[in-house]
Amino acid sequence: MFEPMSRRSVLKGLGTALALPVLDCMLPRSASAAPASTAPKRIAFLYVPNGANMPAWTPSETGTKFDLPAILEPLTPFKDRLNVLSGLACDKARPNGDGPGDHARSQAAFLTGRQARKTAGSDIRAGISVDQAAANHIGSETRFASLELGCEGGKNAGSCDSGYSCAYSSNLSWRGESTPNAKEIDPKLVFDRLFAGRDPHESAEAAAKREQYRKSILDFVQEDADRLKGKLGASDTRKLDEYMVSVREIERRIEKFRQPVDPKAAQGMARPSGIPKDYAEHIKLLADLMVLAFQADLTRVGTFVFANEGSNRSYAAIGVPEGHHDLSHHGGDTKKQEKIQKINTFHTTQLAHVLGKMQAVKEGSATLLDNTMLLYGSGIGDGDRHNHDNLPILLIGKGGGTLKTGQHIKYPFNTPLTNLYLSLLDLFGVRLNTFGDSTGRLTGIA
Numbered sequence: 001m002f003e004p005m006s007r008r009s010v011l012k013g014l015g016t017a018l019a020l021p022v023l024d025c026m027l028p029r030s031a032s033a034a035p036a037s038t039a040p041k042r043i044a045f046l047y048v049p050n051g052a053n054m055p056a057w058t059p060s061e062t063g064t065k066f067d068l069p070a071i072l073e074p075l076t077p078f079k080d081r082l083n084v085l086s087g088l089a090c091d092k093a094r095p096n097g098d099g100p101g102d103h104a105r106s107q108a109a110f111l112t113g114r115q116a117r118k119t120a121g122s123d124i125r126a127g128i129s130v131d132q133a134a135a136n137h138i139g140s141e142t143r144f145a146s147l148e149l150g151c152e153g154g155k156n157a158g159s160c161d162s163g164y165s166c167a168y169s170s171n172l173s174w175r176g177e178s179t180p181n182a183k184e185i186d187p188k189l190v191f192d193r194l195f196a197g198r199d200p201h202e203s204a205e206a207a208a209k210r211e212q213y214r215k216s217i218l219d220f221v222q223e224d225a226d227r228l229k230g231k232l233g234a235s236d237t238r239k240l241d242e243y244m245v246s247v248r249e250i251e252r253r254i255e256k257f258r259q260p261v262d263p264k265a266a267q268g269m270a271r272p273s274g275i276p277k278d279y280a281e282h283i284k285l286l287a288d289l290m291v292l293a294f295q296a297d298l299t300r301v302g303t304f305v306f307a308n309e310g311s312n313r314s315y316a317a318i319g320v321p322e323g324h325h326d327l328s329h330h331g332g333d334t335k336k337q338e339k340i341q342k343i344n345t346f347h348t349t350q351l352a353h354v355l356g357k358m359q360a361v362k363e364g365s366a367t368l369l370d371n372t373m374l375l376y377g378s379g380i381g382d383g384d385r386h387n388h389d390n391l392p393i394l395l396i397g398k399g400g401g402t403l404k405t406g407q408h409i410k411y412p413f414n415t416p417l418t419n420l421y422l423s424l425l426d427l428f429g430v431r432l433n434t435f436g437d438s439t440g441r442l443t444g445i446a
Contacts, residue, residue: 113436328383
């Protein structure tokens with residue numbers, strides 16, 4: 001009987017432990033069969049702010065025979081693995097008697113389906129988010145229950161939107177109704193968290209040596225890796241080599257964006273930042289780290305906020321110097337709408353990068369993308385209207401063969417977004433009667 005290698009196996013060396021990717025030898029198989037597509041399922045939620053230019057987002061046809069509109073064109077290579085879901089709503093992002101503050105409510109309610117308490121004080125309240133409902137079920141099986149990433153920081157105190165705490169517009173993931181999960185924005189800190197050794201004292205020493213001699217984490221585990229390769233088949237040897245190349249490439253990219261610090265001035269200072277000034281590179285670095293975390297089965301649950309809700313970031317690099325939020329209040333101005341479309345397309349181009357990375361990771365007879373359920377969207381439909389119905393929502397990946405894809409599905413007006421979450425949790429092995437403001441389960445995706 002074939003005994004698969006443990007998915008928790010690591011490469012070790014000098015106080016460093018590097019998790020391995022999911023290899024064929026970790027997957028069960030019969031005596032004569034190739035490795036089955038039984039790699040773990042992953043679930044990820046990617047958020048973009050300020051809605052979308054919906055006419056350039058929404059396909060004109062429903063079903064499987066539809067053309068991708070302008071904003072979604074960068075996703076053409078993945079059309080057969082995505083669903084465009086129209087008609088979904090986030091009711092708890094609406095005022096419901098609480099007045100202005102749509103941006104804060106949108107991000108707070110997007111994954112929770114709960115009405116955020118209107119307060120700028122410490123008595124914040126939303127609800128557990130769907131990613132954490134999944135993490136509570138599966139998190140004990142991986143080193144990290146979940147991974148929270150984002151390209152913009154934010155405060156968890158003070159007023160950021162019409163009397164709503166900054167915690168609402170800064171956080172997407174909520175561990176409990178009063179406990180947001182802060183996201184990490186520095187790729188260097190994410191890398192250290194994911195790939196540092198398990199012993200905090202030894203790993204700190206190893207990290208210090210790497211800093212001093214500018215060595216890669218791979219230099220510390222190379223001997224163990226060489227020993228392991230002698231026991232692996234050709235396919236797994238190739239996968240391990242590809243994985244280690246990816247780790248090293250991310251190290252190099254992070255190092256490129258770090259600023260040198262004068263040793264005399266370094267005492268008592270925070271470590272140099274690894275945050276690129278180039279926004280696209282920042283997104284790609286964090287996305288690549290998320291993919292590596294999934295690939296190494298360090299976690300199976302992730303959230304990634306491209307920009308905080310209400311963000312007024314400039315997109316000068318793509319010819320849109322104006323602030324995103326300012327432009328989203330377009331008032332029907334076609335030139336402003338065209339610029340919003342350029343921003344939306346920039347985001348879907350970065351999404352295509354994420355999907356390409358996932359598709360390139362082979363797991364038995366499938367790919368990482370095949371084994372993932374990835375939701376991408378915003379808690380606002382049209383930024384000018386501040387509406388929370390007919391949201392721009394994509395569901396991508398095969399979910400381990402459980403999802404039907406390659407469709408544009410138009411649901412009845414005001415269908416709760418949380419109905420989708422109930423269905424995704426079902427497929428993830430988490431059976432709940434309700435979630436947030438759900439009214440049932442979403443049909444057509446499984």
